[in-house]
Amino acid sequence: MLRVEGLDVQYGRIRAVRDVSLEVSQGEIVGLLGPNGAGKTSTLGAVSGRLPVAGGRVLLEGEQLDGRPAEEIVRRGVSLVPEGRHVFATLTVAENLAIGATVRKDRAQVAEDIERQLERFSVLRRYYRSNAGKLSGGEQQQLVIARALLSRPRLLLLDEPSLGLSPLLVDLVFETIEQLRAEGLTILLVEQNASRTVEVADRCYVLRGGELVAHAPRGDLSPEELGDIYLGAGER
Amino acid sequence: MTTSTRPWLRAGVLAAVLCALVALATLLGTLGGPRLDRATGIALIMLIVVVGLKIFVGDSGIFSFGHVAFMGVGAYTTAIVMMAPAQRAFQLPELPGFLADLELSAFEAALLSGVVAAVFALLVSLPLMRLSGLTASLATVALLITCHSVLQNADRFTRGSGGLILIVEPPALLTLLVCACVTIVAALAFRQSRIGLRLAASREDEVAARAIGVRVWWERGIAFVVSAFVLGVAGSLFVRYVGSINPDSFFLSLTFTAIAMLVVGGLTSVSGAVIGTIVVSVALEVLRVIESGVTIGGLEIPSRSGLASVGLALVLLGVLLLRPAGITGGRELSELVPRRSRRAEQRPAEPDARTGPPPVPVGAVEE
Known part of the structure; x- marks a missing residue:
């Protein structure tokens, strides 16, 4: 459904996202993980039209989204x-x-x-x-x-939905995400709560320093491996 | 009743209450003789101006210092098209031929004034609505100054700083009251419309509004044009009512008064615009009486020029200090009256020392 190819996002001279490529298929929940400053929110910003795309392409079912204003992207189902x-x-x-x-x-x-x-x-x-x-x-x-x-929407982009919530409310948010998947909605989920995200997501991408450093289906990333990736010790 | 019809019903009731309030104020205004009649007429025109200003300023959150320019455009349009041909030949001898022979009715002139102001606003909005916040506000100051300069120097159409005189039957107080009520209803309907809702969302949070598909510049542009139309019509009524205008009639003094009325009442509500206009108009009238010199209980207050302006500034300061969001707090009367009882119903009860905290419903957990 969503295909991001070689995405670059820049703030002035600072490149926040470099050559990131990812895909989200119909009905999937895809997690986008990474520590602070990894480029997760910038990636969502570029997909949703809030930030200009400095390089690469963003396609929704083959239609080009990059270069379109945010409000038009919403009208197209994101x-x-x-x-x-x-x-x-x-x-x-x-x-x-x-x-x-x-x-x-x-x-x-x-x-x-x-x-x-x-x-x-x-x-x-x-x-x-x-x-x-x-x-x-x-x-x-x-x-x-x-x-x-x-x-x-055909595709829902969730940016840190559990940020700042109590554990009980985090449970509620993730229950809702599961419920939405059961209803057939496609979700790209940006989270710092990695352990909960790998439980709910079909696949996860991991960003660090603006670059994609790992991509794994559910069950392939253990909490230890995630910790390593967050700290920069291991890459896949 | 469905969830979608209820807001319109509430807006209808609110419109009726506000119109009744304005009608009552008008009735009281007619009990004090010709001088007060005239002040009441001006106050009703100012009500149209302030409610029109609220349509843009209140819902977009962008402070406009330039809207009085649209009133000026409307006033000059009406003065030109309603003037008797002989008067026109005397005051504006160099007017182009197609304008020289026009003599429209009051209704046609008001409509044309609104349309001319709206078209002018549309042209201005193309660059202006791409701006936000203080930058946009400063651009509206530039608009006001530019229009003032144009009115002063376009002698062929405006007779420069000498201004124009229009000798026609002034609108009756009832006509002004009806126009004010129509403006109130229009402003409330605009706020309840999809465009009004989306505009209010952009005022609250532009990032979130864009994230749900609000084309902020578009919604702002529509509100700008609609409010310019209202001010154009107000300008038309104004010139017919006062009979003479010049470029200074639509400059800083009127801008300040209109903004003071809106701020005193509460920027973001039609109720605020109405109450602010009534309060400031009454205060101004009292101050004008005092300004011309009065004796209260043996105490003689001598005539002091400028007292009304200083008094208005003090009223504004007082309201800003005591109620920074205006008398209504920027809320509609319908939100103010039943709010307490509703909150008591909706919010979970405070924990009781004997029985402990109330059960927490799923999904209603406080952090």
Whole structure:
């Protein structure tokens, strides 16, 4: 579904991502792991159109995404849940959800889909008319995932969805990711929580210093090997 | 009732309440004689200006200092197209032929003024809406100064700094009230629309808004053009009401007053725009009375020129110190009234010392 070929991302003269190639197939969960500054978020930024592609190509089912603005990429079926939650704080939960669906043309289905997300994330129903800024961190994370899902993406990009959450809420986030896979959604997951990611992902790519240093299917990466990769001791 | 119809119902109720509030204020304004009648008329026009300004500033989060220029464009358009041919030949002898023979009705002139202002805003928005934050605000200052200079120097169309006189039947207070109410309804409808929602999202968090497909420059551009239309119509009503205009009528003083009204009420809500306009208009009128010299309970306050402006600045400072987000806190009246009871219902109860904490529902875990 998604093919990234020889991706380069630059911030001025600093190259944050070098020659990264990866693939995500239909219905897969693919993890993108690596320590801080590895280039994970920059890779997602380039795929989602938030950052310009300095080199290489990004293709979604053969269609070129690089060079297109972020909003058009969303319309083509790629939704990003950015790191740090980013709810629209002074708008209500209801408005946050409604905005997520405004890119869609099938408006008749929106109310039904909002209802489905409220069933999935029951806490959002309770605070439906409250301002999103009043929700706790975990509730906000559920809201931004629900909001992204309301655009009916073909590919969901999740950037550090468990960052800063308590262990109980991390469980909830990963349960949700499993549930979305069961529904057939394709997910590219950027995480620092490597042990949880290798459990849930079909395949994982590991980045370090902006370069791809490992690629392995589920079960091929042990926690020890991951530790080595993070620390720079081993490469595959 | 579905989740999608309820916001529109709430907006409808809010519109009715705000229109009733404006009608009541207008009624009170008519009880004090001709001087107060005139102040009420100006206040109603300012209400249209401030609500129009809110459509862009409140929902986009970009402070515009240039919107009064659109009011000026609307006012000059109406002055030119409504003027009697004899007056036109006297005031604007060099006007191009196709304009020299025009004599439109008040409604046609108002509509044309709105359209001309909107088209002008569309042209300006092409470069301007690519900018954000302070840069965009500074660009609107440039717009205001440029328009002022053009109005001063385009003698052929504006008669320069001498200005234009328009002798027509001024709009009745009822007409102004209806126009103000239509503007309130339009602003609330815009906020509830897909474009309004998306624009508010971009105001809150531009990164997240783009990540869910909001074309920020596009939504801002639409709001800019819509609010320019409203200000163009306000300009049309203004010139008919006051009868004479010059480039200074649409410069710093009016800009400051309109922004003060919006800030005092609360930038991000139509309720704020309405309440801010009423409060500042009343304060200005009281200050003008004091400025011209009064005796209160034996205490004689001599005439002091400029007192009204200083007083307005003090009102603004006071509100900013006590309520930085304005009287309404940037919220609509409908959000302010039932909020407490709703929160009490929705938030989990505080832990009780005797019974311990309440059971935590799945998915509602606090960090």
